[in-house]
Amino acid sequence: MIKENYCLANAMFCIRGKTMQLEQKKLLLYVITSREYLRGKSLPDAIEQALKGGATMVRFREKNRSLPSLMDDAKAIQKLCKAYQVPFVVDDDIAMALNMDADGVHLGQDDMKPKHAILSLGPNKIVGSSVHNEEEAFLSISSGAHYLDCGCLYSSISAVNNVLITKEKLEAVCKMANVPVIGNGGVNLSNVEELKDTGICGISVARGVLDCDDVEAATRALREKVESLWG
Numbered sequence: 058m059i060k061e062n063y064c065l066a067n068a069m070f071c072i073r074g075k076t077m078q079l080e081q082k083k084l085l086l087y088v089i090t091s092r093e094y095l096r097g098k099s100l101p102d103a104i105e106q107a108l109k110g111g112a113t114m115v116r117f118r119e120k121n122r123s124l125p126s127l128m129d130d131a132k133a134i135q136k137l138c139k140a141y142q143v144p145f146v147v148d149d150d151i152a153m154a155l156n157m158d159a160d161g162v163h164l165g166q167d168d169m170k171p172k173h174a175i176l177s178l179g180p181n182k183i184v185g186s187s188v189h190n191e192e193e194a195f196l197s198i199s200s201g202a203h204y205l206d207c208g209c210l211y212s213s214i215s216a217v218n219n220v221l222i223t224k225e226k227l228e229a230v231c232k233m234a235n236v237p238v239i240g241n242g243g244v245n246l247s248n249v250e251e252l253k254d255t256g257i258c259g260i261s262v263a264r265g266v267l268d269c270d271d272v273e274a275a276t277r278a279l280r281e282k283v284e285s286l287w288g
Contacts, residue, residue, distance in 0.1 A: 079183055079203045081237045083144055085259040086280050088112040094268035101133040103272050108141040110276025116163050118148035151177050171200040189220050194230045206261050209242025231256025246279050253286050
């Protein structure tokens, strides 16, 4: 029933028009900012190292920060992403994404619906959605999400609410989705190969690359691995 409802809703959405075309390869190694793992580095410096190492997309997710310092870091990272031709999306904050003219926004299940974000940002901006199961995936895609970030796959202190899902659940989401799906939550170089045949096209990481003395080298090693799996 979910699949039938999904197909009907998706067909209806296509009639309304969906102009955003996200290159799947941009989701191969998607890095999420997180100050907890910087080891004395500034956030822009750490993200620049990740970009040098092969990050393909960056999500700016910084909670509980004063606006001036938050915006300074966001603008610096956005500038770096433009230089490396990597999409820069903002977590949750539509107003911030609009103010910065970010490439898009990423939404959780408790945030506004993707269709409302698309109306606010315009049809050429990226709108992603965090999901944990088929029902959430169905609702997010029906509302216009351009990609899904599915997890949490492994224990992760940075994952919001840390809801663990099985690999089988991830496979089920991938099977029913007609938009790209990436896996998240504690994914790193030692366990990423376990996700090879799930149907995802990449991974999102924070600690997996940022919690390292040499962020560039860590990112490069993970990029080479995911390239061999889904590139």
